[in-house]
Amino acid sequence: xxxxxxxxxxxxxxxxxxxxxxxxxxxxxxxxxxxxxxxxxxxxxxxxxxxxxxxxxxxxxxxxxxxxxxxxxxxxxxxxxxxxxxxxxxxxxxxxxxxxxxxxxxxxxxxxxxxxxxxxxxxxxxxxxxxxxxxxxxxxxxxxxxxxxxxxxxxxxxxxxxxxxxxxxxxxxxxxxxxxxxxxxxxxxxxxxxxxxxxxxxxxxxxxxxxxxxxxxxxxxxxxxxxxxxxxxxxxxxxxxxxxxxxxxxxxxxx
Amino acid sequence: xxxxxxxxxxxxxxxxxxxxxxxxxxxxxxxxxxxxxxxxxxxxxxxxxxxxxxxxxxxxxxxxxxxxxxxxxxxxxxxxxxxxxxxxxxxxxxxxxxxxxxxxxxxxxxxxxxxxxxxxxxxxxxxxxxxxxxxxxxxxxxxxxxxxxxxxxxxxxxxxxxxxxxxxxxxxxxxxxxxxxxxxxxxxxxxxxxxxxxxxxxxxxxxxxxxxxxxxxxxxxxxxxxxxxxxxxxxxxxxxxxxxxxxxxxxxxxx
Numbered sequence: 001x002x003x004x005x006x007x008x009x010x011x012x013x014x015x016x017x018x019x020x021x022x023x024x025x026x027x028x029x030x031x032x033x034x035x036x037x038x039x040x041x042x043x044x045x046x047x048x049x050x051x052x053x054x055x056x057x058x059x060x061x062x063x064x065x066x067x068x069x070x071x072x073x074x075x076x077x078x079x080x081x082x083x084x085x086x087x088x089x090x091x092x093x094x095x096x097x098x099x100x101x102x103x104x105x106x107x108x109x110x111x112x113x114x115x116x117x118x119x120x121x122x123x124x125x126x127x128x129x130x131x132x133x134x135x136x137x138x139x140x141x142x143x144x145x146x147x148x149x150x151x152x153x154x155x156x157x158x159x160x161x162x163x164x165x166x167x168x169x170x171x172x173x174x175x176x177x178x179x180x181x182x183x184x185x186x187x188x189x190x191x192x193x194x195x196x197x198x199x200x201x202x203x204x205x206x207x208x209x210x211x212x213x214x215x216x217x218x219x220x221x222x223x224x225x226x227x228x229x230x231x232x233x234x235x236x237x238x239x240x241x242x243x244x245x246x247x248x249x250x251x252x253x254x255x
Numbered sequence: 256x257x258x259x260x261x262x263x264x265x266x267x268x269x270x271x272x273x274x275x276x277x278x279x280x281x282x283x284x285x286x287x288x289x290x291x292x293x294x295x296x297x298x299x300x301x302x303x304x305x306x307x308x309x310x311x312x313x314x315x316x317x318x319x320x321x322x323x324x325x326x327x328x329x330x331x332x333x334x335x336x337x338x339x340x341x342x343x344x345x346x347x348x349x350x351x352x353x354x355x356x357x358x359x360x361x362x363x364x365x366x367x368x369x370x371x372x373x374x375x376x377x378x379x380x381x382x383x384x385x386x387x388x389x390x391x392x393x394x395x396x397x398x399x400x401x402x403x404x405x406x407x408x409x410x411x412x413x414x415x416x417x418x419x420x421x422x423x424x425x426x427x428x429x430x431x432x433x434x435x436x437x438x439x440x441x442x443x444x445x446x447x448x449x450x451x452x453x454x455x456x457x458x459x460x461x462x463x464x465x466x467x468x469x470x471x472x473x474x475x476x477x478x479x480x481x482x483x484x485x486x487x488x489x490x491x492x493x494x495x496x497x498x499x500x501x502x503x504x505x506x507x508x509x510x
Binding site: 105134180221 | 321322323346348349351352353355356357360386389400403404405406434435436437438439471472474475476477478479480481492
């Protein structure tokens with residue numbers, strides 16, 4: 001369940017409450033991973049309070065500040081009986097630098113594969129992709145060097161997830177990302193908006209914004225290789241869909 | 256079997272001859288894919304003549320100049336009874352723009368999975384990676400933006416393959432690539448040098464240069480997220496090995 005950032009934390013709190021429901025609400029044990037943030041402890045306690053307020057039975061925090069910790073089984077024990085994981089915002093490249101290729105990364109991948117719900121907001125949404133947007137520039141048009149890719153956690157193989165999408169004018173970088181990864185599906189999620197990816201790969205949108213899908217499976221022309229540096233380039237055949245709250249989409253492809 | 260480019264095509268021709276042997280020599284049917292090149296037809300005929308000279312029974316050419324062709328089953332028929340595929344040099348981003356996510360890309364992935372040998376030189380080597388170096392700058396030190404990643408064919412999941420390695424001074428970009436993809440294994444292959452990846456994941460080097468392995472599985476510190484733009488950054492715990500002709504390495508990990 002990737003969230004586009006800046007989700008409502010007030011009285012209604014629909015997105016976080018939906019996640020709590022999926023995790024089992026009063027019998028849930030949610031683990032918060034705040035290590036993408038530059039103020040991880042504050043952020044972790046902030047979300048911990050919200051989840052307790054929403055009725056969650058147990059909320060644990062796993063913060064790692066170096067890769068050794070991310071490989072230490074003892075610190076990862078809260079994951080053993082977790083019914084859900086929440087990954088906070090911050091910098092996705094910081095988080096993957098800390099946990100990519102570690103035991104923590106591996107456990108998240110395996111548990112997700114086995115059906116444990118994982119939500120992430122902002123950086124925590126981006127990192128779910130196998131081919132992850134590490135950073136990039138804003139703007140409506142694609143240009144060859146506007147986005148930097150890296151490895152994410154690989155919880156989804158087919159989706160390249162971007163966030164703060166309409167608010168930060170990120171269509172250009174999403175189109176560039178799918179041009180660099182032809183055949184994959186770009187997903188740009190607005191603030192206070194989330195995409196629920198069900199085990200059967202059905203996608204459902206909740207929240208106040210839109211989700212922009214840039215599906216490159218039918219890509220007919222991809223001129224990114226011919227562009228120089230920051231030049232724009234031609235692409236054809238990217239299927240763009242814009243989804244709103246409660247819109248659902250049947251599996252685009254194995255995600 | 257990724258090749259670092261500029262392989263010997265003269266009388267001894269060890270690398271290409273080894274590939275021909277693996278494919279079945281006088282009973283081999285090799286398909287050449289020259290579409291990374293800006294002069295694909297010339298390059299294809301050049302290699303076709305070499306393979307015939309080395310005793311190959313049948314040498315076919317599959318050149319696609321757009322994505323529609325890469326999805327057209329009729330044009331891909333030579334692959335059905337191929338015993339090996341050779342991917343030429345050129346620009347790996349051009350090639351993935353043409354075949355990434357197409358039927359041709361899918362067939363190469365599936366046939367490789369089922370054990371058909373695939374060799375590629377220069378761009379044709381890079382494209383074998385799942386997380387592929389699309390392009391980058393030269394130099395010995397890693398810096399945050401010196402390399403651009405994209406999706407490759409995914410014939411190897413764990414290796415990030417670079418080529419013309421010592422000749423073009425590419426250690427910095429290989430270190431940057433593994434920092435962007437922690438847990439993966441960078442492989443820098445010199446010119447006239449090749450890496451044979453056997454079905455049991457044993458690696459063997461042949462040719463006149465070296466293969467530099469930058470294994471980030473034991474990465475202890477990764478400062479790439481903290482670097483700004485073209486600044487260098489700190490990494491620790493990347494295991495560097497340099498291999499020469501006839502050196503072998505047991506499986507580093509499932510490749």
